[in-house]
Amino acid sequence: DVKVTQSSRYLVKRTGEKVFLECVQDMDHENMFWYRQDPGLGLRLIYFSYDVKMKEKGDIPEGYSVSREKKERFSLILESASTNQTSMYLCASSSSGDRAYEQYFGPGTRLTVT
Amino acid sequence: TQLLEQSPQFLSIQEGENLTVYCNSSSVFSSLQWYRQEPGEGPVLLVTVVTGGEVKKLKRLTFQFGDARKDSSLHITAAQPGDTGLYLCAGETDSNYQLIWGAGTKLIIKP
Numbered sequence: 001d002v003k004v005t006q007s008s009r010y011l012v013k014r015t016g017e018k019v020f021l022e023c024v025q026d027m028d029h030e031n032m033f034w035y036r037q038d039p040g041l042g043l044r045l046i047y048f049s050y051d052v053k054m055k056e057k058g059d060i061p062e063g064y065s066v067s068r069e070k071k072e073r074f075s076l077i078l079e080s081a082s083t084n085q086t087s088m089y090l091c092a093s094s095s096s097g098d099r100a101y102e103q104y105f106g107p108g109t110r111l112t113v114t
Numbered sequence: 115t116q117l118l119e120q121s122p123q124f125l126s127i128q129e130g131e132n133l134t135v136y137c138n139s140s141s142v143f144s145s146l147q148w149y150r151q152e153p154g155e156g157p158v159l160l161v162t163v164v165t166g167g168e169v170k171k172l173k174r175l176t177f178q179f180g181d182a183r184k185d186s187s188l189h190i191t192a193a194q195p196g197d198t199g200l201y202l203c204a205g206e207t208d209s210n211y212q213l214i215w216g217a218g219t220k221l222i223i224k225p
Contacts, residue, residue, distance in 0.1 A: 001128065004156070040123075040217060041217060042215045044215075048211070058212070100211060101144075101145055101204075102159055102162055103159065105156030106156050
C-alpha cells in the first residue's frame with residue numbers, strides 16, 4: 001500500500017513565523033503535490049513537483065515555497081505565516097505513466113495561525 | 115477555466131436509503147476520479163473512470179462516466195453509516211498531472 005506521511009497532524013503558529021510542513025512517500029512516486037483545503041472551496045493546488053529539484057506553481061502559490069531535495073520528500077514552506085493561511089494542508093503523490101492522475105494523500109496537517 | 119460542480123453540496127439521509135451524487139462540467143475530461151474523505155483524514159481514491167459511458171461497481175457504490183465524458187455520478191445503494199464522508203470528484207487535465215477538483219458532497223448517513 002502507498003503510504004504518505006505528513007510531519008504534523010496539528011500545528012499552531014504565530015503570525016510572521018516561518019513554517020515548515022514536511023511530506024514523505026514510500027512508493028517511489030515521481031509526482032508530489034501540496035494542496036490546501038478550505039470548506040466549500042475544495043482542494044486548491046499550491047505547488048507540485050514532477051521530479052527531484054523540479055517544481056511548478058499551482059493555482060495559489062503566493063506566500064508559499066517548496067523544496068524537493070530527495071524523491072521521497074516534498075516540503076512546503078510558509079515564509080511568513082499569516083492568519084489567512086490557516087487551513088488544512090494535504091500532501092499527495094502519484095506515479096508517472098498511465099496512473100499519474102491517481103493521487104494518494106497523507107492525513108493532512110491542520111494549521112492554525114494566530 | 116475548467117470547473118467541476120458537485121451536487122448536492124450536503125446530503126443527510128437514513129441508513130438503508132439510496133442516493134445519487136453528481137459531478138458535472140462543461141469540459142471534457144480524459145478520466146475522472148472519485149475520492150472519499152473522512153473527517154480529519156486525507157482523501158482516499160475510490161475509482162477511476164476513463165471511457166465514456168463506463169460503469170464501475172465497488173460493492174454498494176456504482177460510478178458512471180457520462181457518454182460525453184463531461185459528467186459523472188455516484189450511486190450508493192442501501193447506505194450505511196460507514197459511508198459517511200466527503201465525496202470528491204476530480205478530472206484529469208491535459209497538462210502536468212494536475213487534477214481539477216470539485217468542492218465535494220458532504221454525506222451523512224444516520225443510523
